[in-house]
Amino acid sequence: MISSPEAIAPIRKSQQIQYENQGFIYLPQLLNPALTKRVLDGYERACKAHIDPVRAQQVKPHYDIARILDEDIVFSELATLPELQPYLLATLGEDVQLVQATARLFPPGKTFTAPWHSDMANTLGIDLAHSNKFHVKVHFYFEDMAPDQGCLAFLPGTHRLPREMERPNPKDINAAEDSVIIVPKAGDAVLFNTHCLHMCLDNNSPKDRRTLIYSFSHFWVKQFPGARPSNPAWIPEGSLERQIFGLGVDGLDIFDQRPWQGPEPSALRKAKEHLARKLLG
Numbered sequence: 001m002i003s004s005p006e007a008i009a010p011i012r013k014s015q016q017i018q019y020e021n022q023g024f025i026y027l028p029q030l031l032n033p034a035l036t037k038r039v040l041d042g043y044e045r046a047c048k049a050h051i052d053p054v055r056a057q058q059v060k061p062h063y064d065i066a067r068i069l070d071e072d073i074v075f076s077e078l079a080t081l082p083e084l085q086p087y088l089l090a091t092l093g094e095d096v097q098l099v100q101a102t103a104r105l106f107p108p109g110k111t112f113t114a115p116w117h118s119d120m121a122n123t124l125g126i127d128l129a130h131s132n133k134f135h136v137k138v139h140f141y142f143e144d145m146a147p148d149q150g151c152l153a154f155l156p157g158t159h160r161l162p163r164e165m166e167r168p169n170p171k172d173i174n175a176a177e178d179s180v181i182i183v184p185k186a187g188d189a190v191l192f193n194t195h196c197l198h199m200c201l202d203n204n205s206p207k208d209r210r211t212l213i214y215s216f217s218h219f220w221v222k223q224f225p226g227a228r229p230s231n232p233a234w235i236p237e238g239s240l241e242r243q244i245f246g247l248g249v250d251g252l253d254i255f256d257q258r259p260w261q262g263p264e265p266s267a268l269r270k271a272k273e274h275l276a277r278k279l280l281g
């Protein structure tokens with residue numbers, strides 16, 4: 001079945017403005033309780049199989065499962081979640097694709113992220129201050145977080161700083177006073193522009209922080225291994241859903257992928273409109 005763009009309600013203008021200006025959106029209760037429980041169960045099974053044995057051998061600042069999509073169909077469902085789709089379309093565009101999916105466990109301890117970093121700071125060939133629809137991450141939560149449990153924090157608006165402008169010195173930043181710290185509950189998600197300065201704060205709680213982290217970008221961006229489930233039956237039928245897993249519509253150029261039936265690829269349409277304007281004077 002090919003869905004139509006009208007089937008997906010756009011996000012609210014206020015959310016779009018907030019995202020464009022601040023660089024992140026907090027999405028409380030994006031996952032319903034039944035889905036949240038399935039995600040938690042799937043994560044715990046995967047953790048038992050892949051993280052527990054490593055952890056028994058080696059102490060690491062954090063533990064990742066890079067091929068989480070192969071562990072349970074529920075992790076593929078998250079990537080194409082209907083409630084998430086309007087946000088992906090608004091923050092990236094119609095050619096959205098999943099590029100990486102990871103399950104992460106962050107044990108109590110100091111943060112493993114660089115203080116106030118952009119994931120994209122060294123990206124060549126694109127000026128991210130002018131391209132705020134390039135790359136987003138979604139962190140999914142399936143249990144309530146405590147404020148000191150390694151939460152995400154952002155310096156709002158910093159994705160828009162010109163490349164040549166000096167970034168704030170981490171020594172001058174007091175997270176509690178200068179940043180926005182998100183303390184999510186089970187079922188929540190946080191979507192952010194990965195060029196916005198952010199970090200994961202220390203996990204000073206006695207509990208592991210357990211999350212899922214999915215990265216999305218455009219159809220022409222290279223996917224990490226594991227960004228598509230090995231079992232093709234776990235890829236839903238819809239054209240947007242297939243595109244999210246890197247399976248485009250045959251006959252459409254890689255730079256012009258759109259999931260929707262009907263409209264021609266935008267480059268072709270624009271060329272035709274241009275020609276028509278010329279012919280008709």
Ligand SMILES: O=C(O)CCC(=O)C(=O)O
Pocket residue numbers: 104106113119137151152194198199200213
């Ligand atoms: O909270 C984490 O696990 C990592 C946060 C981060 O820096 C990221 O997702 O880019």
